[in-house]
Amino acid sequence: MSKSAFSLMGNARDELAKRFLNRKTQQEAQDSQQAQIRPGQQWSHISDNFCRFDKHPGFEKIMVPQAAANRLGLANPFFKSHDGVASATTQIAGRTFINFSSYNYLGLSGHPKINKAAKDAIDRYGTSTSASRLVAGERPVQRELEEALAELHDVEDCVVFVSGHATNVSTIGYLFGPKDLVIHDALVHNSVLEGIKLSGAARRSFAHNDCLALDTLLSEIRGQFERVLVVVEGLYSMDGDIPDLPRLIDIKTRHKAFLMVDVAHSLGVLGQTGRGIAEHYGISSKAVDIWMGTLSKTLASCGGYIAGTQALIQNLKYSAPGFVYSVGIAPTLAACALEAIKIMLAEPERVARLRERGSQFLALAKQHGVDTGLSQGFAVTPAIIKSSLKAAVLSNRLFEQGLNVQPIIYPAVEERAARLRFFISSLHTEAQLRTAVELLTNG
Known part of the structure; x- marks a missing residue:
C-alpha cells in the first residue's frame, strides 16, 4: 500500500477519534447539567391542575352542588344501598320503600x-x-x-x-x-x-x-x-x-x-x-x-x-x-x-298490567295537578319540579315517608326541567300508585 494511502487512513482514524471525544465531552456536560437539576425542576412551569385528580374540572364541577347541599343539610339522594331485589318495593337500611327507581318493568328480576x-x-x-x-x-x-x-x-x-x-x-x-x-x-x-x-x-x-x-x-x-x-x-x-x-x-x-x-x-x-x-x-x-x-x-x-x-x-x-x-x-x-x-x-298479562298501571299513574298525577311533561303513561312519568334544589329536597322528604324516587337535576337536564322520575312496574299496585301521588302532592 502506498504512503499516501496510509496517510489518508491515518487522517480518517484521527478524525473519527476526534468526533468520538467531542461526543463524549458533550454527553458528560449534559449529564453534569442534569445532575444539577433537582428532580421535577424542569417541569416546574406545569400547573398542579394537570397532575392532580382533585383539580380535575369534572371533579370540581361535582363538588359545587355537593358543597351547596351540605350547607343546606341535604342528604345525598344517590347511591343508596339496597338489600334484596329492587322491584315495586325495595329494602334500604332495614326499611321497606315503595320503589319508583327501577327499570324492572315486568318484575322479572328475581323471578x-x-x-x-x-x-x-x-x-x-x-x-x-x-x-x-x-x-x-x-x-x-x-x-x-x-x-x-x-x-x-x-x-x-x-x-x-x-x-x-x-x-x-x-x-x-x-x-x-x-x-x-x-x-x-x-x-x-x-x-x-x-x-x-x-x-x-x-x-x-x-x-x-x-x-x-x-x-x-x-x-x-x-x-x-x-x-x-x-x-x-x-x-x-x-x-x-x-x-x-x-x-x-x-x-x-x-x-x-x-x-x-x-x-x-x-x-x-x-x-x-x-x-x-x-x-x-x-x-x-x-x-x-x-x-x-x-x-x-x-x-x-x-x-x-x-x-x-x-x-x-x-x-x-x-x-x-x-x-x-x-x-x-x-x-x-x-x-x-x-x-x-x-x-x-x-305471560302477556304482565305487559297488559304494566300498561294499565302506567296509565293509572299518569291520570292520577294529572288529576292532582302534577306537571307530567310529555309523558304518555307507558312506564315512565316525570314530575317536573323546575328547580334542582327543590327536586332534591322533595326526593329526600318522600324518602323519609317511605317512597324511593330519584331526582334528575342539572346538568342531566336543564334547570327549568329538573324533576322526579317515576318508573312504573307491573308489580305496583293501584294503592301504591295512589299513595305515591298523594305524598308527592302533599310533600
Whole structure:
C-alpha cells in the first residue's frame, strides 16, 4: 500500500477519534447539567391542575352542588344501598320503600325461573367465558339468546354485547366515519352521542320528536355526505313519550338514510306482547335498519344487543371493537335474558298490567295537578319540579315517608326541567300508585 494511502487512513482514524471525544465531552456536560437539576425542576412551569385528580374540572364541577347541599343539610339522594331485589318495593337500611327507581318493568328480576336459569348456567359454564368469543369460542346459550332476540324483532340476526352503553358507542363508532352524518333526536341517550364522537362523523340534532324538522334538515344537507344515520329512542326514559315511527321510516326511506331505534326502555313495555314500538304501531320491524336494545331492564340481565340484517350483524361480530376486543357475555347473564324473553311471551298479562298501571299513574298525577311533561303513561312519568334544589329536597322528604324516587337535576337536564322520575312496574299496585301521588302532592 502506498504512503499516501496510509496517510489518508491515518487522517480518517484521527478524525473519527476526534468526533468520538467531542461526543463524549458533550454527553458528560449534559449529564453534569442534569445532575444539577433537582428532580421535577424542569417541569416546574406545569400547573398542579394537570397532575392532580382533585383539580380535575369534572371533579370540581361535582363538588359545587355537593358543597351547596351540605350547607343546606341535604342528604345525598344517590347511591343508596339496597338489600334484596329492587322491584315495586325495595329494602334500604332495614326499611321497606315503595320503589319508583327501577327499570324492572315486568318484575322479572328475581323471578324463580330466571334465578334457576342463572344457577344452571353457572353449574354448566362457570361464571365467565374468560375471553372474547372470537378467541374463546361460543357457548350455546349465547347464540340461543341472539336467535331469540332476532326472532323477537322479526329480523335476520342479532349480536349481544356485554354493555348497553358500549353497544351504542361501538356500533355507531365503527359503522360510520368522517364522510358520514349522524342526525339524532335532541333528547337521545348519552351513549349515542359518545358513539358519534368516536366515529368522527358530522353530527346534527333535531328538536325532540319533530319529524318535520328532521325532514327539512335532510332535504338541505343529505347530499353533502355518504352514509347518513338517524337515531331515535323507542321510549324516552326522561320524558316517557315515544316517536312517530311510521313517519320516521318514510323520511329515512325518501332520503336514503339508515334508521336506528334504541328500544332499551320500550322492549317489554310497548306492544301487546312486549315486542316494542314496531308491534305498538303494527309495522314490520324490517323497515328499521338497526334495532338496539339492552338486557338490563325488562330482560332482568345485563348487556346490550344489535338486531338487523345478517350483513349488519356479521360486520359487527368480526370488526366492531366493543365486541371483538371484549369478553363475551357471561353465560349466566345470557341464560337470564333468554328465560326472561320466554316468560314475557308466555305471560302477556304482565305487559297488559304494566300498561294499565302506567296509565293509572299518569291520570292520577294529572288529576292532582302534577306537571307530567310529555309523558304518555307507558312506564315512565316525570314530575317536573323546575328547580334542582327543590327536586332534591322533595326526593329526600318522600324518602323519609317511605317512597324511593330519584331526582334528575342539572346538568342531566336543564334547570327549568329538573324533576322526579317515576318508573312504573307491573308489580305496583293501584294503592301504591295512589299513595305515591298523594305524598308527592302533599310533600
